[in-house]
Amino acid sequence: xxEDFFELDSVYNDIFYLTKGxxxxxxxxxxxxxxxxxxxxHIILAGKGQLEVGDNQFHLHEGQFFIxxxxxxxxxxxxxxxxxxxxxxxxxxxxVEKLFEQMGLNELFPVGDVQDFANSKELLLxxxxxxxxxxxxxxxxxxxxxxxxxxxxxxxxxxxxKIGNVNKQVDYTQQVIRYIKENYWDVDFRVAxxxxxxxxxxxxxxxxxxxxxxxxxxxxxxxxRIQKSREYLEATDLSIAEVAYAVGYKNSVSFxxxxxxxxxMTPREYSNDKKQ
Numbered sequence: 285x286x287e288d289f290f291e292l293d294s295v296y297n298d299i300f301y302l303t304k305g306x307x308x309x310x311x312x313x314x315x316x317x318x319x320x321x322x323x324x325x326h327i328i329l330a331g332k333g334q335l336e337v338g339d340n341q342f343h344l345h346e347g348q349f350f351i352x353x354x355x356x357x358x359x360x361x362x363x364x365x366x367x368x369x370x371x372x373x374x375x376x377x378x379x380v381e382k383l384f385e386q387m388g389l390n391e392l393f394p395v396g397d398v399q400d401f402a403n404s405k406e407l408l409l410x411x412x413x414x415x416x417x418x419x420x421x422x423x424x425x426x427x428x429x430x431x432x433x434x435x436x437x438x439x440x441x442x443x444x445x446k447i448g449n450v451n452k453q454v455d456y457t458q459q460v461i462r463y464i465k466e467n468y469w470d471v472d473f474r475v476a477x478x479x480x481x482x483x484x485x486x487x488x489x490x491x492x493x494x495x496x497x498x499x500x501x502x503x504x505x506x507x508x509r510i511q512k513s514r515e516y517l518e519a520t521d522l523s524i525a526e527v528a529y530a531v532g533y534k535n536s537v538s539f540x541x542x543x544x545x546x547x548x549m550t551p552r553e554y555s556n557d558k559k560q
Contacts, residue, residue, distance in 0.1 A: 299383070301422075301429055303374035304412055309333070309362035316359035317498070321511070322376040324352040326360075327398060327408050327432075331368035335360045338392045338496040339454050344368075347401045349436055351384070353391035355507055357498045371408045373429065378515075381465075387436065391461065392454055392496075397437045404435040453492040456482060460493055464505050468512060471534045475501040510546050513539070517555040524551050 302322055309331070317336075332345045336359040344350060345368075352358050354376070362368050389396065398404045407428050414425045460478050467473045478501060479486040493501050509531040516527045528539035528551075536551075543551045 298379040299375060299377035299430070299433075301373065301375050301411075301416065301425055304372065304416075306369075306371045306412055308369045309367045311364050311367050312362060313367060314359065314361035317357050318359070319357050320352050320354050320374075322354050322374050323380055324372055324374045325432075325436075326350050326352070326370045326372045327404065329369045329371060329405060329408075331366045332363035333361055333368040334363070335395065337394065338457065340392055342395050344395060348395065348397050351389065351394040353381075353394060355504070355511060356391040371412050373408075373411060373432075375429070383433070389436075390458065392458060399435045399437050404432060407432045407435075454496060456484065456489065457493050457496045460489065460501055461497075461504070464501070464508055468505060468509050468532050469530060471529065471532050473505075473532060475505060506542065506546070509533075510543060513543060513551065514547075514554065517551055518558045524555075527551065 327349045328344055328346050330346050332343065335342045335344060335350045337356065342350070350360070384390065384394075387396075411425055411428050411432065414428070415421045416425060459482060463478050463481065464475075467477075476486055479489045482489065490500050493499070493504070497504060499507070513527050513531045516522055516530055520527075522530065524540065525536040528534075528536040531539070533539035533542075540550055543554070547554055549557070
């Protein structure tokens, strides 16, 4: 597997390429359960396989795609008889999630069909062959990636074979994730507020959330705040105190303690390292 890697780009912020690769899997080859730090688009070039996200399982084949969301546990496996071949692109950006929401995609239903598969395959192979370290090539790569994203279809317009039903527990989990992402910045925000909003017992909500995501809502909130703080530290000149407040901490002392425990370095060390 060949892979390139990029740090956050000062030119591209809304949606930007990070890494890419290609896999010709052997029979029953699997990956996970695992959690990624950024989005990864997989386009299936041949064969079949299975994706599991939360309680949802999907059988996928040539001409379809799946997206791994950051901070979401996923597992995928190649078919025994016809193992899949896919190209993948890692990316991130401040508008990615909003774009996918408008396309009808989310972290628990991140699958669909690729429109104009022959052209999309050509675009993907061009991206995989591009030199990401050359500036002019990088501009072209960014453009090709946008064109490729435009060929991803909404999930509700095409037939995706889904195993297992989206049940009420999954719906509650999605609501918790959405609520955390909308309120993580509030220094007075508490996970117990979510249970109140959903009129559910806090222990029950915690148990179903952990069943699906393998984390408690409190752990998810902490991870999401750390993720957002890293974005601020990498892309802005805000002080540590300002970053702490922006992600829901009343003071920089508690933020620094939690950040260091998670990242094994202080926020200032992290910021200096990323901006060197």
